[in-house]
Amino acid sequence: MTASSNPARWVLHLDMDAFYASAEQLTRPTVRDRPVLVGGLGPRSVVAGASYQARVFGARSAMPMGQARRLCPHAVVLPPRFVLYQALSEQVMGVLAAAAPVLEPISLDEAFLEPPALAGADVAQVEAFGVELRAAVRAATGLPASVGAGSGKQLAKIASELAKPDGLRVVAPTDERSVLDPLPVRALWGVGPVAEANLLKFGIQTIGELAAMELREATTVLGVAMGTELHRLARGVDDRPVAPRGAAKQVSAETTFDIDLTAMSAVHEAVARMTQAAHRRLVSAGRAARTVSVKVRSADFTTASRSETAAVASTDLGALTAVAKRLATAAVPAGGVRLIGVSLAGLTDDPPQALFETYRPVDTAEPEPEQPEPGQPEPAAGEQPVVGHTMSGQAAAASEPTWRPGDDVRHAEHGHGWVQGAGHGRVTVRFETRSTGPGRARTLAADDPALSRGDPLASLG
Template sequence: MTTAERSGARWVLHLDMDAFFASAEQLTRPTLADRPVLVGGAGPRGVVAGASYQARVFGARSAMPMGQARRRCPHATVLPPRFALYKALSDEVMGVLAEFSPVLEPVSVDEAFVEPPSLAGASPSEVEEFGTALRVAVRERTGLPASVGAGSGKQVAKIASELAKPDGLRVVAHAEQDAVLAPLPVRSLWGIGPVSGEALRKIGIETIGQLAAMDGREVAGVLGAAMGSELHRLARGIDDRPVAPRGAAKQISAETTFDTDLTTMSAVHSAVESICVAVHRRLVADGRAARTVTVKARTGDFVTHTRSETTPFAGRDLSTLTAVARRLADTAVGQGGVRLLGVSVSGFGDEPPPALFDAVPSDQGWTAAPAALSDPAPADTAPSAVQSGPAPSAVPSGPAPSAARSGPAPSAVLSDTAPPVTGPGAPEAPPDGRTVIIDTPLAPGPDPHAIGPNTGRPDTLRPDREPDPDRPWRAGDDVHHPEHGHGWVQGAGHGRVTVRFETAFTGPGRTRTLDAADPELTRADPLHSWRPAS
């Protein structure tokens, strides 16, 4: 081991699950292995939450409008996301990481940093052995591939894991760090997005090496003193940010982008009630209580209005939360149809008193929402809990609310995570500025609502829908039949449903076409496609 390696004693590793959502679908639905898969909303405003590497070859990618992705890869299989499955897999991955290192920092549902004390002062070959064992353990525990990068800090480790994709390992020795970073595009650095990247391009800076060679004062003049100084340090491989557990999210939210604009207040109220169920579920699962409710409404012409109210006491009563949100929606909704609705809670406090927001005055008065709202959220309710990037600043806001406000408008949820990853591997925002949001850890239960990484996934991620009485089965549904076992719906219509019966532990299975009303065909737990029912 060289003197340079001994002096650079720190080793940080970054593990990133490869095409996590799509890989989980390919694992549990073996017929799809090695085939292009798109995960996300299939409606006219659906967004890709995950794309398999086979689909990426054709130009499809995460955060792309689903219609565009399907035009680029028309033979891809499109599936709705299954959050319960992803959450369970994520828990296993984080469990493996915790076994390998007591110092663990989850970044999103599918990636995390570790800084194992046992690797302090280790040689690159020792780090490589550690990374290999880590990848093997994740594969054995979950069945999924993971890429691992290692370097002197979080920035280099993240870049190394990108270089290792797919399903690889890259250890950037301290002595070769400058040579590895120098030729990479400047947008590979954390914190450099389209705006700052374009500012650097205009002065002829396109690679990390060119940025590192600049005078620090010149960088500050282009990017600002604080940001410029930090990015200049990262470009030179100086990164002393600690690996530490992430703090709790400062805001919990859920929002829905509708396939068609809502044009009546009754429809708006109904949607708000459903979204509140998702927010409340996460609030309760986290064991938290909130003082502030914020409602966001975006019209068909992309004008966004927000309204907030704050009570002196923190609480988490669903009916009163819903009532306040409905009342706020009355003033947040502008002229024209409503394209998107969101509800967020913040101002977290201690264990709540018996009721939430009882102290909030109302000129209009309100009636508590019915107890039936404790049922699962319907379709199109998107989780959101961790911001994957800055909220779109170009969206105009409506007039200030008359009630008190607490914090920024919830166009994305605040988080204590590291800055969003940018660069060639990072997802691009959809045309209307929506961000992808996924939180770690996700809330427990069959429908965990948590949402933003860094890498973000689209805000149109949707939990399992309630059955449509006219067409109870949809493509991607998990089902069970006492004779054929666990399977998933490939298509349905005209009173028939086609199911492929297979799981991760059965290998590719056969398809059966059954009567859609067959009483023996029932809905099943998505987890049983990964692990047998006990």
């Protein structure tokens, strides 16, 4: 029986749109309509989130920050605030839990649900439910969300992607083939670069072409387990239940090479790619890792593994990659390497505040002047260079607080705000929260006794 012959089942997938960047735009109204990149400015920093205004220029999540800034040089770059994202995620999941007794969160910003109220419902009823669900999420959080619905989890996830941004897509049972068939095979759950490459060798580019294969052919190309599962999904057969997920114990990535690697430089390049792929999943789940493990399989199928555990969990891509490369050097056998895998384990739900390395060159510019009132011409937020305090041999500078762009602050008189720039013993703060609308920027002494570290959650006020 195919999923399309069972119209009584409706699975929904809700995905928050550009979640990290949208959260920043929500709580910092000055950048609400501007391109926003969430991440650090260090040489190894990657983009944790990109607003749709930044995506227009080609910037996207998991891209090196340097590349994203070259594509979108006028973007506002802000450091991640996971405590804020976690709080908003809990609000979203609360809305979804009220709509369905069983919820399957995938990450901070997406989840599956199968509302009992929709059992046997028609398309119009599912659409009405989706409209109400999206409205409830926006009312609770102020953020946009896309919702997809179909007869199984695969269709629901594909539908939510088709609905982006800020939309709703319900795939009726009679429309499943017309939706699935033209999509690239990479759109299927479980099809990564290796599986895609294997299918392309046999001329299989679309889901429809995979569905038209004989099961025997699919398992020959992809292996019995993967071939059987992907062939079912391509045909719309997806009876996997919506069920609560236990916390993942590790995130990993691996690849098998068409030609064995023989140079250590090539091994290190592959390890860096695998670490970045695993790191992307780590960041998406809002977690940090203590243990890095590397698996290397030689040309004669001998497998060697090495691991290293740190005292403190980290999300620093540069640090994790350095460990993985060191472990790979010790694990590589004589002869060629046919497979490399990197896994990050010892996961914690409490990432450190310094999620990404931040670039702070010595300040060579004059302090940013106080900005005019909102509504009058002013420099856009985020366009000032990121600067730190110059020491210049002055003992006073060493005792000043260190402020970085994006820091949350609290001022006894002006309330909650965030740092736009700092240098020469001065700090420019934009005083605003979610409810204030675009706020005024003021330049203060970096050691102003009325200025203190702020709680990111206060920006929700």
